[in-house]
Amino acid sequence: MIDYDAFLSQAAARMQESAIRKMGTVLAQVEDVISFAPGYPAPEMFPWQQFQEIARALLQGDEGRVLQYGPTRGYGPLLEAILELQAARGVGGRLDELLVTTGSQQGLDLVARVLLDPGDVALVELPSYTGAITAFRNAQARLAGVHQQADGIDLDDLDAVLGRERAAGRRVRFLYVVPNFQNPTGLLIAREKRRALLEWADRRDVLIVEDDPYGDLYFEDSASPADTRPIKADDGAGRVIYLSSFSKTLAPGFRVGWIAAPAALASKFEVAKQASDLCSGGFDQRVVLESIKRGVLAAQVPRLRAHYQHKRDVMIAGLRAELGALVSWPDPRGGFFLWATLPGGVDAEGMLARAVSRRVIYVAGSAFFVDGGGSSLVRLSFSAPTPERIAEGVRRFALTVREELDAQTH
């Protein structure tokens, strides 16, 4: 027998499967589970017919480059179109600051590889997105957690954590934030805090990695474009690396995201991407471009806002009706996620087996905490299930919580 462990890199020896992906595996084994676990967009909202027409046009065979290898930076006309999209969000920029990625996850991976040496510090929120956590961990970085408040990251704690890490002789490379409808909490970082973050980054000489997959998906009853204006929009100094994606607004099956960053960093991301996958899919990129040019994306976004807002409403109404004051949460003002606190003493991870037996599933909050916290929290995604399934899933979830509470007291 070959001892394969002896061949592993230090990073690989430590690599662990993502909690959310693990959920997916559990899920696949149980019939008729209602899943609030993965942050999947609603497939019934994908613009199928338009994609079909676009695919037919692209695959006529009159333009060989559609299916050829393409530039590592991305397909030129798509890059131009992304510049315009960004401008609508208030983000200026030039072509040499832009890079198409194979989904936003590749963006996070490139950030990790280009900016992190083993032992370097990445500041993340408590809680933070698991995909970022694993990408940064794979670079063997040290992840230092910063507390949150209702209006986003706690600036005092941020500066205290930075000070502590530096006092210990460590290099702090960047702060990672998801300012719009954060995964997993759904929180928005307040406008004045965004400005304060930029000033802080400049004062402390760190970079900001701003991950913005959900910004377009604000709910019109409680948020506005002004609330979701990216930090990058006011980044005169070049402190911000901005990541976004078409996975939530068009479809994740086409793997297209992007990075906007100072040109000196963008060129490093490009070289790192060369070795990672040469180029993102030529067909996928052209489907996205055509969706922009034909107005499919522009028509899609308001539909999605209303769609996910309605699903949020169904989930909140169900939780109120079924669990009353037993669980609490900040009302999501956009995005895919509701972040709920379980009644005292209930452990979200421990409750999971019971939830599966009740055929409902969620992600236990601890997956999102780099400091071991979050045991009484759950992330409930309302994006993918139909409203009927959300209502039924919440009933099953409520039953699970009540049974768990009963089991504790008896």
Place this chain on the structure above:
Amino acid sequence: MIDYDAFLSQAAARMQESAIRKMGTVLAQVEDVISFAPGYPAPEMFPWQQFQEIARALLQGDEGRVLQYGPTRGYGPLLEAILELQAARGVGGRLDELLVTTGSQQGLDLVARVLLDPGDVALVELPSYTGAITAFRNAQARLAGVHQQADGIDLDDLDAVLGRERAAGRRVRFLYVVPNFQNPTGLLIAREKRRALLEWADRRDVLIVEDDPYGDLYFEDSASPADTRPIKADDGAGRVIYLSSFSKTLAPGFRVGWIAAPAALASKFEVAKQASDLCSGGFDQRVVLESIKRGVLAAQVPRLRAHYQHKRDVMIAGLRAELGALVSWPDPRGGFFLWATLPGGVDAEGMLARAVSRRVIYVAGSAFFVDGGGSSLVRLSFSAPTPERIAEGVRRFALTVREELDAQTH
């Protein structure tokens, strides 16, 4: 001004743009260049109409998962189909040994990340594929070069290099080879050498990374399936990590490759891929699966063999007619590449500016050598240009060589 260099990881500080990709950039700036540089498949051979039909069927909207996030391992039915394809090449295997990758380049990157720590040794041929070289370098590995013979890697030199590296106290993780129609030389590793490599790997306790994008594309006048039988086919001990791809047989615009490896390593590649891009494109994977199921791939491969064989013939005839004995090369028995030695004293990199002015382009051999060698060699790809363009490109190339020789002697 922010000093971005101060934020770079050690790997990023050393990252360099690939020579082949750089060629692409030069190429894009010059009009009517005939390019023998990139190893692109012939776009006129892509099965456009079948892809169009497949896309229409996939995008009907009756199956939401087509455009949803999917399993990191790959789409289950595609994995099953790949097992069958491999079996036809003599390679056995189970599902837990298999992983879909976003092109074969991602496979190389995952290999690097899972197996290489900074300073670890990867053995590569002199010359070797640049995409592998950059992926391994990004992991800060030491690349030790092994000489080639006409029938592939030099086994004596291989063992000598291994011995030298180990004597210096370094860990040698694997040997990287492209046994079928190697990029850049077009060489085949002889059958008995393949068996000897397996015995050697077992005896010396190293792994073999076998990269096989071109195996199906043998030329029927001079090679057979028996000649291209993968090393992995006889790998009873579990020494071989096998990489392959649909980029050369279907189209690279759909980014689909795969890795077959011992289960313990495959699961590490999976976790590394999670953080790299979550999953390969759901649409792309299904296009490939449908191309297999509908017989498109099976019909395609013999057509491609004949097509590329003809293009090779055109290139060889042109080189003989135009340059006679001035340049020499081993006749390619498959694949995309002709590896030519320039007349004494001509430097391939130095000649490039003249070639561009004559509107023809190639990759200078030095790009493929980790030891600084290869200055008088060029890689000429005959895969993408039409036969007419190949003939004209060879005329321009011959003119370039003759002018360069003249300039030297005067």
